[in-house]
Amino acid sequence: xxxxxxxxxxxxxxxxxxxxxxxxxxxxxxxxxxxxxxxxxxxxxxxxxxxxxxxxxxxxxxxxxxxxxxxxxxxxxxxxxxxxxxxxxxxxxxxxxxxxxxxxxxxxxxxxxxxxxxxxxxxxxxxxxxxxxxxxxxxxxxxxxxxxxxxxxxxxxxxxxxxxxxxxxxxxxxxxxxxxxxxxxxxxxxxxxxxxxxxxxxxxxxxxxxxxxxxxxxxxxxxxxxxxxxxxxxxxxxxxxxxxxxxxxxxxxxxxxxxxxxxxxxxxxxxxxxxxxxxxxxxxxxxxxxxxxxxxxxxxxxxxxxxxxxxxxxxxxxxxxxxxxxxxxxxxxxxxxxxxxxxxxxxxxxxxxxxxxx
Amino acid sequence: xxxxxxxxxxxxxxxxxxxxxxxxxxxxxxxxxxxxxxxxxxxxxxxxxxxxxxxxxxxxxxxxxxxxxxxxxxxxxxxxxxxxxxxxxxxxxxxxxxxxxxxxxxxxxxxxxxxxxxxxxxxxxxxxxxxxxxxxxxxxxxxxxxxxxxxxxxxxxxxxxxxxxxxxxxxxxxxxxxxxxxxxxxxxxxxxxxxxxxxxxxxxxxxxxxxxxxxxxxxxxxxxxxxxxxxxxxxxxxxxxxxxxxxxxxxxxxxxxxxxxxxxxxxxxxxxxxxxxxxxxxxxxxxxxxxxxxxxxxxxxxxxxxxxxxxxxxxxxxxxxxxxxxxxxxxxxxxxxxxxxxxxxxxxxxxxxxxxxx
Numbered sequence: 283x284x285x286x287x288x289x290x291x292x293x294x295x296x297x298x299x300x301x302x303x304x305x306x307x308x309x310x311x312x313x314x315x316x317x318x319x320x321x322x323x324x325x326x327x328x329x330x331x332x333x334x335x336x337x338x339x340x341x342x343x344x345x346x347x348x349x350x351x352x353x354x355x356x357x358x359x360x361x362x363x364x365x366x367x368x369x370x371x372x373x374x375x376x377x378x379x380x381x382x383x384x385x386x387x388x389x390x391x392x393x394x395x396x397x398x399x400x401x402x403x404x405x406x407x408x409x410x411x412x413x414x415x416x417x418x419x420x421x422x423x424x425x426x427x428x429x430x431x432x433x434x435x436x437x438x439x440x441x442x443x444x445x446x447x448x449x450x451x452x453x454x455x456x457x458x459x460x461x462x463x464x465x466x467x468x469x470x471x472x473x474x475x476x477x478x479x480x481x482x483x484x485x486x487x488x489x490x491x492x493x494x495x496x497x498x499x500x501x502x503x504x505x506x507x508x509x510x511x512x513x514x515x516x517x518x519x520x521x522x523x524x525x526x527x528x529x530x531x532x533x534x535x536x537x538x539x540x541x542x543x544x545x546x547x548x549x550x551x552x553x554x555x556x557x558x559x560x561x562x563x564x565x566x567x568x569x570x571x572x573x574x575x576x577x578x579x580x581x582x583x584x585x586x587x588x589x590x591x592x593x594x595x596x597x598x599x600x601x602x603x604x605x606x607x608x609x610x611x612x613x614x615x616x617x618x619x620x621x622x623x624x625x626x627x628x629x630x631x632x633x634x635x636x637x638x639x640x
Numbered sequence: 641x642x643x644x645x646x647x648x649x650x651x652x653x654x655x656x657x658x659x660x661x662x663x664x665x666x667x668x669x670x671x672x673x674x675x676x677x678x679x680x681x682x683x684x685x686x687x688x689x690x691x692x693x694x695x696x697x698x699x700x701x702x703x704x705x706x707x708x709x710x711x712x713x714x715x716x717x718x719x720x721x722x723x724x725x726x727x728x729x730x731x732x733x734x735x736x737x738x739x740x741x742x743x744x745x746x747x748x749x750x751x752x753x754x755x756x757x758x759x760x761x762x763x764x765x766x767x768x769x770x771x772x773x774x775x776x777x778x779x780x781x782x783x784x785x786x787x788x789x790x791x792x793x794x795x796x797x798x799x800x801x802x803x804x805x806x807x808x809x810x811x812x813x814x815x816x817x818x819x820x821x822x823x824x825x826x827x828x829x830x831x832x833x834x835x836x837x838x839x840x841x842x843x844x845x846x847x848x849x850x851x852x853x854x855x856x857x858x859x860x861x862x863x864x865x866x867x868x869x870x871x872x873x874x875x876x877x878x879x880x881x882x883x884x885x886x887x888x889x890x891x892x893x894x895x896x897x898x899x900x901x902x903x904x905x906x907x908x909x910x911x912x913x914x915x916x917x918x919x920x921x922x923x924x925x926x927x928x929x930x931x932x933x934x935x936x937x938x939x940x941x942x943x944x945x946x947x948x949x950x951x952x953x954x955x956x957x958x959x960x961x962x963x964x965x966x967x968x969x970x971x972x973x974x975x976x977x978x979x980x981x982x983x984x985x986x987x988x989x990x991x992x993x994x995x996x997x998x
Contacts, residue, residue: 292746293739297769300737300746307750308764318765320729322784323681330765332780334734336772371678372670376692376734376778379658381651388650388658392665406666407676407688411655414694420734420778422690426680 315435315543316365316527317425327432329368329425331359337417345460348387350482351419352394354579358530359423360402360486361581365528367433367491368425372407373399375421378414391419402488431495431522433585435543438525442609443592444548447487447583448602449556450533451570454577456481473560480558484581487528490599494524494585497594526585534575534629536584537607538615544586547612550629552619554606575617575629673793673901674723674885675783685790687726687783689717695775703818706745708840709777710752712937716888717781718760718844719939723886725791725849726783730765731757733779736772749777760846789853789880791943793901796883800967801950802906805845805941806960807914808891809928812935814839831918838916842939845886848957852882852943855952884943892933892987894942895965896973902944905970908987910977912964933975933987 292300317331333355335341341351356373363370375395379388392406399406404423456477459466466474525544529536533555541548552571561570586609587595596603610616617627650658670676675689691713693699699709714731721728733753737746750764757764762781814835817824824832883902887894891913899906910929919928944967945953954961965976975985 288742288744290743291739292737292741292743295743297771300743301767301769303743303747304750304767304769307754308766318730318732320765320782322686322729323684326681328680328686328729328782330730330732330780330782332732332734332766332768332778334736334768334770334772334776334778336736336770336776338773339771371680371686372676372688374676374688374690374780376690376780378692378694378774378776379650381649383650384646385648385650385653385658385661386646389661392662396665405670407670407678408666408690409659409662410690410692411658411662412692412694413655413697414692414776415696415774416772416776418692418694418736418772418774418776418778420690420692420776420780422688422732422734422778422780424686424688424782 316362317368319366319432321429325429327427327429329363329366329427329432330422331362331424332420332422333359335419335421345457346482347394348390349394349397352391352396353398353483355419355421356395356398356404357484357486357581359421360398360404360488361484361528361530363423363425364486364488364491365433365526365583366425366427367431367494367522368427369491370402370404370423370425370488372405373421373423374407375409375419377409377411377420378416378418379411380415380417381413383417402486433522433524433526435525435527435540437522438540438544438546438586438609440546440609440611441588442525442586443589443605444537444550444607444609445585445587445592445595446529446533446556446604446606447490447585447599448580449558450529450575450580450582451561451573451577452477452480452558453484453579453581454481454573455558455561468564469560477558477560481579484579486581487583490583493595493598497591497598498522523591524585524587526583529580529582529584530578532576532578533580533584534615535578535631538629538631540584540586541609541615544609547610548607548615549610549618550607550615552617552624553621554604556602556604556606571617674720675726677724677785677790679787683787685785685787687721687724687785687790688780689720690778690780691717693777693779703815704840705752706748707752707755710749710754711756711841713777713779714753714756714762715842715844715939717779718756718762718846719842719886719888721781721783722844722846722849723791723884723941724783724785725789725852725880726785727849728760728762728846729782729784730763731779731781732765733767733777735767735769736774736776737769738773738775739771741775760844791880791882791884793883793885793898795880796898796902796904796944796967798904798967798969799946800883800944801947801963802895802908802965802967803943803945803950803953804887804891804914804962804964805848805943805957806938807916808887808933808938808940809919809931809935810835810838810916811842811937811939812839812931813916813919826922827918835916835918839937842937844939845941848941851953851956855949855956856880881949882943882945884941887938887940887942888936890934890936891938891942892973893936893989896987896989898942898944899967899973902967905968906965906973907968907976908965908973910975910982911979912962914960914962914964929975
């Protein structure tokens, strides 16, 4: 760590440190979620999210075909919209390319993006192509949400159930199998393909939104709001009784970020975290939990909502979705084992991803 | 030029060639202007534009301070919104940075962006920071426009006057002075500073929009529409009687692009193109015209509209704005000299910017 501020370099403070320093240039009410929110006309909000992906850092031809790199980049941005409750309107793509890149590589990248986007009826509405010494992909996705249905990280209240919308750890397992095929010798081909597919073709959970709006009938909404008003003071009573984000940086990161933003804690039941079935006969429980908590890129939603709504949501979502914990009044996120084979563990972000690290 | 399609590289077809190839992935009705347009609620449209800037290609520490690089990148995107008639809502910034970049450099970049954005009340609403071997800046700007006031390239009709909102060539002259200070020996310091400032701190012409809406009174609007309906079949009569774009790639490029999109031609009067006063005693007329037509980055607006509206607009805008030509039924854009010192010249894009070129 360099103590002379004027010569401090980006690598000295890391990606998160720099983002924090740059937040002073942004209006504080706009940032802090998976995407920014701007009210455009009364009652309607625009949700905007942006990602930059660099060859060799975020994708590589070794583990990822251009089609898969395209799919994954589109899916990651759509997932950010889903995490905010927003329906996608479109995306823009900024490309930096060395002159030596094959045109067919770029077309295959766009093919993969389009395959993902078409599934969610999202058009590519524009872009820029420029010369660059390194292949760089900058995606901005924007969506629309009824202003009363914005899902924020900061809205969790004590007593909420924590719902995860699908299994965790599959994407990381798939990546490991691509990098080290020998790890998969105890798996059959179908099992390997399923995990690798989870890494290459993650599904943004936009399908969860209509289910959420369905279970939030005026009646359940009012009940939940009344309950929240009794229970907590930090959820404004006109807000949606749901907090959430996606698990793009891992399940642990998602729960910790929600708790930080909401000023609450959580208990996560380690045996309630939905894992790929394959993990049972392939990984130790520690390894399986490490993939699920810190692996990242599963692009599931992590939602905190009143118990009755959580039960309804899990029932609608079916297999894979589960109530994996609850929000507490503590300031920590605890990983708890109801079978008491492991002692309680405090989860922390330092085990998660940190780019620029020395 | 490589004839084997499968091994064709980006440099073989260039930036524009690649963009054209990628357009098949975009809905045709959305593209073709300075920014994409999406109707979000009836009567209101969202306008989105994106730019990628790469260190050493689009900016360099040699001619541009980080503050100026920030200002210019923000101004370029706001100019695209102005060109569509849209008021800015916000921008997102994606940054790719080598770990060795100084934190103070990034903060100075943001300082410059913020200075420009604040002038136009535009918030930075989010972003991404990632590790990259080359400093890369991806900006996406969002704006809003009444759907009946969208300015498109394709709406020019025969007989329209071509209005330019300010002088052209200043930005390119400023860049030349930065690169080759010896060129400025016939200029005094104030003259040099004015030209260099035009390059470093271009002003997006968002100020033109309220003037446009003012001259488009219901009366003038109806008159113009009636005139258009008599004159031409290619402007739908409910549309705004104005075509336009910004002159970020030079005045010639702007007029050619408008003519192509509208299926018309134009005559540009070379003595009516507003030039910086300094050019009179500093450059030959050929050099001055080359800077104005092909220099680029002046970020003025080029608007085609009925003569009576054009006269009103130029009067409101005052010094610098001028009617520089008219739209014709031909398929070419002709540079004409009313003093007949030069023969008519057909303007072409091949003299303009083309990146990736071999």
